[in-house]
Amino acid sequence: YGSTRPERILAEVKSKATRGDARSVVDTIDQYCRHQEWAMNVGDEKGTILDSIVCEVKPRAMLELGTYCGYSAVRIASLLPPNSRLITMEFNPVFAAIARQVIAWAGVEDKVVLIEGPSGDWIPKMKKEFGLTSFDLVFLDHWKDCYLPDTKLMEECGLLRTGSILVADNVICPGAPDYLEYVRGSPRYESKYFRSHLEYTRVEDGIEKSVFLG
Numbered sequence: 779y780g781s782t783r784p785e786r787i788l789a790e791v792k793s794k795a796t797r798g799d800a801r802s803v804v805d806t807i808d809q810y811c812r813h814q815e816w817a818m819n820v821g822d823e824k825g826t827i828l829d830s831i832v833c834e835v836k837p838r839a840m841l842e843l844g845t846y847c848g849y850s851a852v853r854i855a856s857l858l859p860p861n862s863r864l865i866t867m868e869f870n871p872v873f874a875a876i877a878r879q880v881i882a883w884a885g886v887e888d889k890v891v892l893i894e895g896p897s898g899d900w901i902p903k904m905k906k907e908f909g910l911t912s913f914d915l916v917f918l919d920h921w922k923d924c925y926l927p928d929t930k931l932m933e934e935c936g937l938l939r940t941g942s943i944l945v946a947d948n949v950i951c952p953g954a955p956d957y958l959e960y961v962r963g964s965p966r967y968e969s970k971y972f973r974s975h976l977e978y979t980r981v982e983d984g985i986e987k988s989v990f991l992g
């Protein structure tokens with residue numbers, strides 16, 4: 779059914795999840811990816827860690843790099859306070875097209891802005907395009923070799939303020955060694971590792987939470 783994995787995930791959401799119910803969309807995707815076919819969503823275990831950070835920070839302005847099918851965008855948006863915005867960026871137009879439909883099905887489209895294209899092109903334009911001063915919280919979940927260059931670019935573009943928090947998925951598997959070395963070694967960050975597992979598996983993975991100190 780459906781020719782691509784994201785299309786099969788969307789089909790599952792439309793047939794099993796309750797329209798307008800973000801939690802049921804999240805649970806449907808988790809069930810499908812745990813029992814039918816694995817997919818690179820942040821998943822339920824690491825998702826709980828992400829939830830706790832979103833609830834603690836209560837971000838007014840949040841950025842996600844790497845939308846994929848929209849699983850974490852839906853998860854995050856369902857926790858955002860009123861008149862807060864999640865901007866989520868996806869390079870791959872096929873993923874973006876699926877994610878738009880998953881986000882709409884969950885009924886969170888008024889909290890989420892999905893932008894398509896390369897992060898390196900978009901990051902320098904964000905302030906102007908969205909009337910932003912800075913991001914309170916950034917979730918990095920895109921190509922692992924882009925975590926570090928994009929973090930440096932966000933610093934240079936003044937998108938991080940004292941207290942802005944970076945949350946990075948997959949710092950162990952597939953891994954982002956250069957990023958980890960940077961945030962753990964830099965005096966401008968206070969970093970903490972949350973040990974977990976690769977989504978839907980017993981393989982070790984984790985989330986790194988790093989506070990920008992300015």
Ligand SMILES: Cn1cnc(CNC(=O)c2cc(-c3ccc(F)cc3)cc(O)c2O)c1
Nearest residue numbers: 818819820844919920921922947948951952
């Ligand atoms: C193509 N593409 C578009 N966006 C991206 C960015 N995401 C990832 O690469 C990514 C990969 C994995 C993963 C894949 C294979 C494996 F064996 C173990 C782990 C897990 C994740 O949570 C991820 O976020 C890749």
Ligand SMILES: [Mg+2]
Nearest residue numbers: 820919947948
């Ligand atoms: Mg990931």
